[in-house]
Amino acid sequence: MPKLNHPAQTLLEQLDGFDVIVDAERERADIVLKRPPFNIITMPEREQLRLVFEALDEDPRVRVIVLRAEGEHFSSGGDIRGFLEASPEHVSKLAWNIAAPARCSKPVIAANRGYCFGVGFEISLACDFRIASVTAQYALPEQKLGQIPGSGGSARLQSMIGIARTKDVVMRSRRIPGQQAYDWGFVVECVADDQLEAATDKLVDELRGFSPLAQRTVKKLLNDSEDSPVSIAIELEGHCYSRLRTSEDFREGVEAFHAKRKPHWQGR
The missing domain is CATH 1.10.12 (Lyase 2-enoyl-coa Hydratase; Chain  A, domain 2)
Structure with missing residues (x-):
């Protein structure tokens, strides 16, 4: 039988802009965005994130996955120049990669503070739960670039908050503060900035208590x-x-x- 190779073998050898932490004792995995100060998400990083979610979905040590970031901002969005350099075929895979948290069979929590723009907002929307710091600001600002959200953002947001509010957010590139996001219902909890980690820990432990x-x-x-x-x-x-x-x-x-x-x- 010939030796088989898969691009995932090389893609996961060096993670681009994020780390993965597995705490087997707490049955928890953290995917931590680490490209300060704004944690911009590159094209290769999107594919790596998908593969990591798929790997953690199969990991028996993990019950709950947390997507979070280092620093004062979750993510200001994607690498804008990367869109011009990517092939049409590559761009067509963007939504599939960002939907990885939704396809994952395990509960996924997004912990958001500061900027949560563009693809940072879209991948958070693909998670099961969003906890926001009062510093969080959510936006899909693609209209400012002559574009629209391309990774499921407008579709997911519309299913959560309705067409009128989604038009208000997307067509005006509006920023929605964490408290307003909670009031509108696409965030499950809005907490003081220094309580974001504690609130996330509490939800992780609650979810671990179920079958x-x-x-x-x-x-x-x-x-x-x-x-x-x-x-x-x-x-x-x-x-x-x-x-x-x-x-x-x-x-x-x-x-x-x-x-x-x-x-x-x-x-x-």
């Missing part, structure tokens, strides 16, 4: 049924419920409930 099988199931169900009629969504929910009813985790959950003890999840 990983049930978490995977409900994440996929919600993603798959987002654009479905209510009748179809209810039908899909029923099928997922039926499958979980025969799982070891459901039996453990019921037994732990009656025994008034903490459940010991197996993820199956």
Whole structure:
């Protein structure tokens, strides 16, 4: 059999602008943007981020993934010159790469402070939970460049806050402060800047307390049924419920409930 090679082998040898930290004891992985001061996300970095999410999705040590950044800004967006230099085929993959947190079967939390613009906002929107510091500012400023969001930003935002508010954000390149993002509902919590890490830690530990099988199931169900009629969504929910009813985790959950003890999840 011939030796097989995959570009991922070389792509992951040296991460471009970010690090990965795995804390097996806390069943947590952190993807940390590290290109100060604005943590600009390059073209190669987008593909590496996708591959890292895929790798962590298969890592048995990890239950929850956190996407965060060093410094006072999450990310001011992408490498603008890189768009002009990239081939049309490469550009066509942008949305697929940035959607990696949504495809990941495990819960993904984005911890945002400071600038969260362009692709930084788009990859945060692809996460399951967004926690904002009061310093956070969200924006899709592509109109200022004669462009539009290209990695799912306007589509995801519209599904969360509606067409009128999305037009207001995208067509005017408006910046939305963290508190307003919370009021509009696309951020689950807005906290003082010095409480962002503590709030993230608390959510990680809360999510670890649930059955990983049930978490995977409900994440996929919600993603798959987002654009479905209510009748179809209810039908899909029923099928997922039926499958979980025969799982070891459901039996453990019921037994732990009656025994008034903490459940010991197996993820199956």
